[in-house]
Amino acid sequence: AQSVTQLGSHVSVSEGALVLLRCNYSSSVPPYLFWYVQYPNQGLQLLLKYTSAATLVKGINGFEAEFKKSETSFHLTKPSAHMSDAAEYFCAVSDQGTGGFKTIFGAGTRLFVKA
Amino acid sequence: DGGITQSPKYLFRKEGQNVTLSCEQNLNHDAMYWYRQDPGQGLRLIYYSQIVNDFQKGDIAEGYSVSREKKESFPLTVTSAQKNPTAFYLCASRLPGQGAGEQFFGPGTRLTVL
Numbered sequence: 067a068q069s070v071t072q073l074g075s076h077v078s079v080s081e082g083a084l085v086l087l088r089c090n091y092s093s094s095v096p097p098y099l100f101w102y103v104q105y106p107n108q109g110l111q112l113l114l115k116y117t118s119a120a121t122l123v124k125g126i127n128g129f130e131a132e133f134k135k136s137e138t139s140f141h142l143t144k145p146s147a148h149m150s151d152a153a154e155y156f157c158a159v160s161d162q163g164t165g166g167f168k169t170i171f172g173a174g175t176r177l178f179v180k181a
Numbered sequence: 182d183g184g185i186t187q188s189p190k191y192l193f194r195k196e197g198q199n200v201t202l203s204c205e206q207n208l209n210h211d212a213m214y215w216y217r218q219d220p221g222q223g224l225r226l227i228y229y230s231q232i233v234n235d236f237q238k239g240d241i242a243e244g245y246s247v248s249r250e251k252k253e254s255f256p257l258t259v260t261s262a263q264k265n266p267t268a269f270y271l272c273a274s275r276l277p278g279q280g281a282g283e284q285f286f287g288p289g290t291r292l293t294v295l
Contacts, residue, residue, distance in 0.1 A: 075221065098280045109185075109271055109286030110224075117281040156223060160280035165229065165237030166212060167280050173223040 068093045068161040070140075072172035080180045085129075085144040087175045089157030092138065098160035099140045100169070101131055105153045113155075116140060127151070152179045183208045185287035187272050192292045194259070194266070202257045202290045204272035212275040213255040214284065217241060217268045224271065230255055259292065267294045 073088040091097055098117055102110040114125025121133045131142045157172040185206045194200045212231050216224040226239030230249040244263025249255055259266045270290045276282035
């Protein structure tokens with residue numbers, strides 16, 4: 067079965083600094099990988115997804131992620147943090163179960179942005 | 182606008198009572214999902230359905246039940262058998278495209294057992 071591990075439950079950066087949120091995956095087949103963002107008391111929203119078309123994936127709000135097969139990683143980055151980026155971020159992988167496709171989520175990383 | 186609606190946003194329940202959480206979508210998606218979210222634990226899958234009149238247990242189905250009588254609707258019942266039901270519940274549907282399809286989420290229902 068597929069799985070994802072997010073390194074660091076909390077990350078704090080200063081406004082304008084680089085954002086780096088780490089995600090490693092485990093998959094026996096080429097994976098479909100996703101990053102979602104969740105603002106307080108809201109549902110999740112897709113930031114970007116990797117579906118093997120290109121290893122560097124650009125998403126919304128200036129975020130991007132690079133798929134590195136040799137490192138089994140899919141880290142999320144943004145060159146310059148904004149206060150509005152403060153949220154919880156989830157890495158996820160698609161998994162095919164007996165009843166169809168499911169999404170396996172990491173435990174999440176909460177991003178704090180300091181003024 | 183297409184999307185997923187969940188109601189109510191906040192729900193309070195007394196111990197021993199069953200309660201049903203509503204999830205409706207107008208995205209014409211076949212697949213729908215229910216997740217439970219607790220602080221620091223990410224999202225855990227309760228039930229999912231790939232097609233009308235069919236659904237599968239997820240990782241934490243005990244104490245929950247679902248139905249899928251219509252494509253648009255996937256209600257979740259939290260029964261009195263669920264020992265610790267206080268949590269944030271999220272409903273989602275998935276874009277077609279096999280495993281590459283991303284999920285669309287509703288705004289969530291926060292359930293509190295008094």
